Amino acid sequence: MGSRVSVSSADMGDSSCSTQIIDGDGAYNVSGMENFMKTMELSECVSYAIVSIIGPQISGKSTLLNHLFHTKFREMDAFKGRSLTTKGIWLARCVDIEPCSIIMDLEGSDGRGHGEDDTSFGKQSALFAFAVSDIVLINMWCHDIGCEHAANRPLLRTVFQVIMRLFSPHKTTLLFIIRDKTKTPIENLEHILREDIQKIWDSVQKPCEHINTPLSEFFNVEVVALSSFEEKEEQFKEEVAKLRKRFFHSIAPGGLAGDRRGVIPTSGFSFNAQQIWNVIKENNDIDLLAHKMRAMIATVRCDEIANEKILSFLNNEEWRHLKEAIQNGIVPDFSKKLSSILENCLISYDKEAVYFDDSVRTSKRRQLESKLLQFIQPVRDSMISHLEYEAVEDFKVRFDKALKNGEGFSAATKNCFQSVMFAFGEACEGFEQAIRNSLRVKEYAKSVVESKEKEEADLTHMKDR
Structure with missing residues (x-):
């Protein structure tokens, strides 16, 4: 296991700084996670929410997170070329939002940086995000909606299939972020997107106990459309500021993650995350069995x-x-x-x-x-x-x-x-x-x-x- 600490700011007193918990090679940064938990005083939080983001490389994930949660994840510099920026998985604590919100920035899910045909790390990190998060932001281009080979489609199929094998799944909110929206009404885009998601759900192989289980038993689906950051920056910022308000009291009844289940106490988050990553990384028949995980975490x-x-x-x-x-x-x-x-x-x-x-x-x-x-x-x-x-x-x-x-x-x-x-x-x-x-x-x-x-x-x- 990795033990070095990667931090985006020398000043760990800055609550918006980020820490790399899983590097580009898949090594889990134990000391980095422990230092993050201690420095951010997360163990003292009575309640918390985990928010992660998945999507293709160079789709503006880090930029969105920084505007939405006032974090400082590394962003692509357009003047230096469209190169890989986020490698592995990074964490930061959101500024000025209650409950305490831990934000997770993931390397792109389309495999760039790990070889053109290698999407295993993208799948692993996505599974990790779904397994530990209360809210998963799914960043996607507007022109990808309805496309069979859109970047997120095969990934969702894999995630849905694996998640259903959880013994006692925690309810996860999937917040689809449609980037660079067009003149097409959001209602039309949402209708197509929800149909696509339902088709993916219906098509995946399900274990016997979930043959007739509806999508809503595992996931809440929300859809938001944003203007282009590069072409309509001010409008983008206004829309993001409006979206930010939805993350206040996100775990309260009626909130974005108000009906989540199987919550791990804050003090057990670090150990839980490490154990889940170990299972995913080693590919030990990725049957996470949530009740066993909770019992193991509780024991420790x-x-x-x-x-x-x-x-x-x-x-x-x-x-x-x-x-x-x-x-x-x-x-x-x-x-x-x-x-x-x-x-x-x-x-x-x-x-x-x-x-x-x-x-x-x-x-x-x-x-x-x-x-x-x-x-x-x-x-x-x-x-x-x-x-x-x-x-x-x-x-x-x-x-x-x-x-x-x-x-x-x-x-x-x-x-x-x-x-x-x-x-x-x-x-x-x-x-x-x-x-x-x-x-x-x-x-x-x-x-x-x-x-x-x-x-x-x-x-x-x-x-x-």
Whole structure:
């Protein structure tokens, strides 16, 4: 896997700068992605949306993204020739749009730069975009609408066929961007385009469980037409500014991606993206099985969160003070203090893991609690030992006092034992081993009584002599 960081700006403090996460050779930039997530503070985002763009090389994808999202992806310089600009896959964070929107710029899908006949990278990157994105912009020329061999047509056929093999697909919005619109009414263009998309959907081979599944189950289809950037720049900018407004609150009900499903929490996005790319790149029967992916991501992240909580627990000042104090004797309100520290730790885990797979999250929570109890147990044992010692000493004092006050041997034993055991039980409330230790206290008390009986018997014997 690639590990170098490619950044379009030296200043990573600029939230609009871009990072290459997959290079032109298909190597995934692990450190680059992690640095992007950290620098852009994405893990702190409560919600987010992924927007990507696919389409032919030199069709103005980067230019559109930069105007639409105020990003700084590298654009073609017309004065330097129409050469390949975007290589691989790049990410940038959108400026001033909520929710937090991560924008993905992809190398052209028509294979230029990878050989005239090599479109495999284009297919791989398109599959990646569809697998991780909430909204996919499909950039296409107006004159390509209705053409059998238009650049996006075979690509969509491949994507549709593979996406249907997802076990639990997340709903993706396909926003077709018609570039360099003509005088043909947008309604006519949209009608032709929707018919074409439906024909592609109907023609692809479907797995048994999706033989009759409609396109709308997997995708929302939206269509927008834009004027030529080169010939009508001001009109283009006005239309793009209007389109930009649709990305505000895009994941809210009624938004562009308002009915998306299978959302991966922000903290799991980097790992999820890497695993999906590995599967696509290695071509391991590209059956992404979304439920398994979510479970795998949940396992990794919940483990990480649990380990963080264990470290936090061990470094907790209240816990360390409690451990030190217990060495010297009984700690007032010990059980309440310990329960509070443990509960706060588990609540913190719940907050961070809330969006991950429920069964995995619950399982890892149980494991976390079990590990925490392993640290707690020796401290609890120390506390109970102190209580145990105090109970036995209390019994001795009570028993001697009762006998000196003329109370009968049997009555003193019974009354003192009941009082001491009641006090011990209250002190041990919340401790699972209280019953076990109460038996030990009973044994100690019994030995005290037997010792006293023997002492009384010896005194009586001596008097008789």
